[in-house]
Amino acid sequence: MSRKNLRSLVPLFAVLSALGAGSAIIAATGVSPAEVYLRMIRSTFGSGYGFGQVLFRATTLLFAGLAVAVPFKVRLFNVGAEGQLLMGSFAAALCGMALPASVNPALGVPATLLAAMAAGSIWALAAAWLKVRYGVNEVISTIMLNFIAQGITGYLLTNRFAVPSTVHTPEMVYGSTLPGLDALLGLSWHSPANLSSLVAIALSASMALLLFGSRYGYTLAAAGLNPEASRHAGIDTDSRILGAMAIGGAIAGLGAGNLVLGYKHWFEAGLTSGAGFMGIAVALLAGSHPVWILLSALVFGWLDYGGLTVNTMVPKELFMIVQAAAILGIISFASIFRRGPG
Amino acid sequence: MGGVNAAARLSGISKSFGAFKANEEVSVTIERGSIHALVGENGAGKSTLSNILYGLLRPDSGSIEVDGRRVSFASPRQAIEAGIGMVHQHFMLIPTLTVAENIVLGSEQGGLFRPLPMRRIEKEIVELSRRHGMEVDPRAPLSTLSVGGQQRVEIIKLLYRKARILILDEPTAVLSPPETERLFETLRSLVAEGRSVLLITHKLDEVLAVSDTVSVMKRGRLAGTMPVASATKEKLAQMMVGRDVLLRTENPPQQPGREVLSIDRLDYVMPGGRRKLQGIGLTVRAGEVYGVAGVEGNGQTELLSLLWGTWDRRGNATGSIRLEGRELLGLHPAGIAALGVSMIPEDRLRSAVIPEFSIGENLLFGRHEEKAFHRGFGFDRERLTRETARLESEYDIRHGGAANQPLSSLSGGNQQKLVFAREMERPGLRLLVLAQPTRGVDIGAIEQIHRRIIEARRNGAAVLLISSQLEELIALATRIGCLFEGAIRHEFGEEEVRAGRIGGSGFEQEIGLHIT
Numbered sequence: 001m002s003r004k005n006l007r008s009l010v011p012l013f014a015v016l017s018a019l020g021a022g023s024a025i026i027a028a029t030g031v032s033p034a035e036v037y038l039r040m041i042r043s044t045f046g047s048g049y050g051f052g053q054v055l056f057r058a059t060t061l062l063f064a065g066l067a068v069a070v071p072f073k074v075r076l077f078n079v080g081a082e083g084q085l086l087m088g089s090f091a092a093a094l095c096g097m098a099l100p101a102s103v104n105p106a107l108g109v110p111a112t113l114l115a116a117m118a119a120g121s122i123w124a125l126a127a128a129w130l131k132v133r134y135g136v137n138e139v140i141s142t143i144m145l146n147f148i149a150q151g152i153t154g155y156l157l158t159n160r161f162a163v164p165s166t167v168h169t170p171e172m173v174y175g176s177t178l179p180g181l182d183a184l185l186g187l188s189w190h191s192p193a194n195l196s197s198l199v200a201i202a203l204s205a206s207m208a209l210l211l212f213g214s215r216y217g218y219t220l221a222a223a224g225l226n227p228e229a230s231r232h233a234g235i236d237t238d239s240r241i242l243g244a245m246a247i248g249g250a251i252a253g254l255g256a257g258n259l260v261l262g263y264k265h266w267f268e269a270g271l272t273s274g275a276g277f278m279g280i281a282v283a284l285l286a287g288s289h290p291v292w293i294l295l296s297a298l299v300f301g302w303l304d305y306g307g308l309t310v311n312t313m314v315p316k317e318l319f320m321i322v323q324a325a326a327i328l329g330i331i332s333f334a335s336i337f338r339r340g341p342g
Numbered sequence: 343m344g345g346v347n348a349a350a351r352l353s354g355i356s357k358s359f360g361a362f363k364a365n366e367e368v369s370v371t372i373e374r375g376s377i378h379a380l381v382g383e384n385g386a387g388k389s390t391l392s393n394i395l396y397g398l399l400r401p402d403s404g405s406i407e408v409d410g411r412r413v414s415f416a417s418p419r420q421a422i423e424a425g426i427g428m429v430h431q432h433f434m435l436i437p438t439l440t441v442a443e444n445i446v447l448g449s450e451q452g453g454l455f456r457p458l459p460m461r462r463i464e465k466e467i468v469e470l471s472r473r474h475g476m477e478v479d480p481r482a483p484l485s486t487l488s489v490g491g492q493q494r495v496e497i498i499k500l501l502y503r504k505a506r507i508l509i510l511d512e513p514t515a516v517l518s519p520p521e522t523e524r525l526f527e528t529l530r531s532l533v534a535e536g537r538s539v540l541l542i543t544h545k546l547d548e549v550l551a552v553s554d555t556v557s558v559m560k561r562g563r564l565a566g567t568m569p570v571a572s573a574t575k576e577k578l579a580q581m582m583v584g585r586d587v588l589l590r591t592e593n594p595p596q597q598p599g600r601e602v603l604s605i606d607r608l609d610y611v612m613p614g615g616r617r618k619l620q621g622i623g624l625t626v627r628a629g630e631v632y633g634v635a636g637v638e639g640n641g642q643t644e645l646l647s648l649l650w651g652t653w654d655r656r657g658n659a660t661g662s663i664r665l666e667g668r669e670l671l672g673l674h675p676a677g678i679a680a681l682g683v684s685m686i687p688e689d690r691l692r693s694a695v696i697p698e699f700s701i702g703e704n705l706l707f708g709r710h711e712e713k714a715f716h717r718g719f720g721f722d723r724e725r726l727t728r729e730t731a732r733l734e735s736e737y738d739i740r741h742g743g744a745a746n747q748p749l750s751s752l753s754g755g756n757q758q759k760l761v762f763a764r765e766m767e768r769p770g771l772r773l774l775v776l777a778q779p780t781r782g783v784d785i786g787a788i789e790q791i792h793r794r795i796i797e798a799r800r801n802g803a804a805v806l807l808i809s810s811q812l813e814e815l816i817a818l819a820t821r822i823g824c825l826f827e828g829a830i831r832h833e834f835g836e837e838e839v840r841a842g843r844i845g846g847s848g849f850e851q852e853i854g855l856h857i858t
Contacts, residue, residue: 215710225698226692226695236674
């Protein structure tokens with residue numbers, strides 16, 4: 001088997017070794033790992049509700065993963081998906097709240113999603129602009145923008161918009177919400193999974209097209225790999241940095257479609273539960289390829305919800321260890337295989 | 343040669359970076375108590391050789407002797423212990439510390455928590471600096487010193503560490519003429535007390551003024567070593583830039599047509615205030631090759647960046663660059679390319695290709711805006727595959743395997759042929775700008791590239807050829823302009839160049855005089 005083929009198996013090795021390490025930890029607490037994993041599989045793939053939960057969590061992660069992957073094509077590390085998702089979610093909740101109650105979903109949903117995308121996009125563009133104009137490293141600026149987003153949304157929620165004695169905004173109008181999968185497909189999963197999951201799948205397919213099949217994607221890759229040569233070839237690298245971050249931020253903002261429009265119908269404290277950060281891991285595991293991100297989001301979504309279902313046997317913290325170990329594994333495996341010729 | 347008197351002897355040094363041979367079988371002996379100059383163009387291997395002597399690089403083969411003892415340095419620290427010191431082109435000093443602190447830095451004596459005997463150190467520094475005419479105030483913060491003063495600190499630092507062999511990398515590049523003279527006096531006083539100096543430079547006047555022996559490097563090899571007493575500027579210039587006569591491309595005469603490119607009183611001042619171009623003026627007609635001769639660093643890079651619209655806009659450019667009457671100054675690369683201009687930059691890997699991209703993707707690079715390659719919102723893959731196959735066979739681009747392998751797997755010569763194929767095939771090509779088109783390219787590919795340049799000319803394109811290889815210019819050019827310190831100092835007309843082409847090495851020496 002050639003080195004290249006081996007390299008494409010790195011993510012699989014990483015996940016397996018992480019699960020192996022997880023097993024060892026679980027066994028050390030005196031519980032049988034086989035029993036734990038069996039219960040996880042049964043409660044996720046064995047029930048409509050469980051599967052819907054996995055799908056719902058994977059969907060947010062898919063948006064967040066794509067939000068990292070697109071800027072990465074220009075070699076920008078967007079650590080700010082969390083802040084972009086927060087701003088998008090808050091904007092969506094406010095927009096859905098402000099629309100008249102009688103608004104037609106054909107108008108209300110696009111308007112709300114557009115608000116979310118615009119907010120996420122602006123947040124990402126701030127980092128891109130700082131980079132282009134002043135050469136500020138995007139990792140640092142996006143991290144700081146995450147804190148600022150947390151501050152802004154937290155402040156506005158508690159001091160301005162929260163329904164008294166709750167930590168959430170008023171419910172959105174019906175015309176700005178997305179239908180659940182149950183209603184759409186005539187299922188009775190009673191899960192939070194909604195139309196967003198299908199949108200996310202279509203989005204990752206179109207991002208694959210954008211990055212690998214379009215002229216724009218070609219120039220993004222060129223600008224990322226060799227900015228100097230790209231400028232020579234007449235590619236405006238600054239506009240590619242701005243463009244890729246704007247797209248990434250808009251996608252992160254679209255995550256609001258799943259969390260706010262499809263499920264909660266309001267903005268609340270702790271809404272994102274760090275999904276934006278997890279998106280970095282999702283993109284890393286998939287090597288930033290939009291199609292592999294589909295799979296990697298499912299893996300992380302499964303670990304996320306599966307961990308909850310075995311809460312009585314294994315503490316949730318253990319699954320955080322397994323997730324983090326998987327990421328560490330990918331990074332180290334990848335660098336091991338990158339060494340040597342080729 | 344000079345058995346006991348050799349301070350350092352490098353024998354058969356070879357060093358490669360990947361496929362690039364930076365040093366090949368280089369042997370140099372630095373006599374004790376002498377100034378040994380090492381000259382050569384950028385990229386000739388001077389810095390690699392000095393970095394090997396200073397322990398920054400390890401040679402692939404060859405041996406080094408210092409004071410008659412065989413040594414092998416794993417790091418500069420070991421070289422320093424053996425009595426070797428180096429002043430880099432970019433100083434390794436800390437602006438916030440004082441002169442004395444900078445000098446002791448790295449060679450502090452005493453315990454971790456014991457204060458340094460600064461008084462004693464300062465006294466020593468004052469003594470050292472007086473003896474060699476390098477007065478400095480040891481207590482002055484480094485940031486208050488001029489560039490020349492900082493250089494003196496670097497030299498005192500080496501003396502403080504008891505260096506007996508001093509390597510100076512382009513020390514005069516940053517100095518004013520009086521400062522340069524002062525430096526030379528210091529160097530003379532250093533060798534008078536038995537130290538040795540290796541002076542790396544490409545300024546021939548300085549070599550003749552200050553050094554005792556000179557070694558010339560060309561393309562990683564030693565072109566020769568001689569006592570300065572028997573060297574002349576012309577001789578050194580030819581050794582530095584001339585090339586062995588290996589091939590002469592057939593260059594049939596041709597009547598040039600209308601004026602395509604006209605550069606008029608072009609000035610460029612860099613953002614830092616350094617003036618790089620001073621009123622360049624030249625014209626290139628359709629069906630002629632205008633050669634620009636010159637030692638690198640005389641404005642070639644800046645001229646190219648202005649021609650191609652990639653110059654640093656924080657700098658100041660005045661004058662005009664017109665393509666058939668249309669002003670190019672102010673346009674960006676995409677706009678300039680669209681007018682039928684192709685450019686082959688001096689540094690291929692950095693600015694002409696994307697090594698990770700495939701051959702086909704690189705053939706598209708810079709021409710990706712052409713409608714003929716488009717289909718939908720992507721590219722016409724079929725057409726691209728056909729075009730790639732056609733260019734591969736027509737331009738003899740050889741690669742070992744599949745068409746989608748990354749460009750980095752191709753040899754330098756084949757990469758350059760690919761760049762040529764792409765730029766020559768640009769639709770409506772009117773002006774072809776070439777910078778060092780055969781650098782790092784093997785002999786076989788050079789011949790092909792030369793033939794292509796003549797072919798472009800015969801097809802009616804105007805060609806601007808910037809090269810530091812005189813042989814190449816003489817073989818290809820219709821007229822030759824000599825670039826020196828940002829201006830065309832002399833221009834050889836058609837008749838002169840044609841006569842020089844037949845004339846032999848005398849013409850090279852004549853050009854050499856105008857560019858140094």
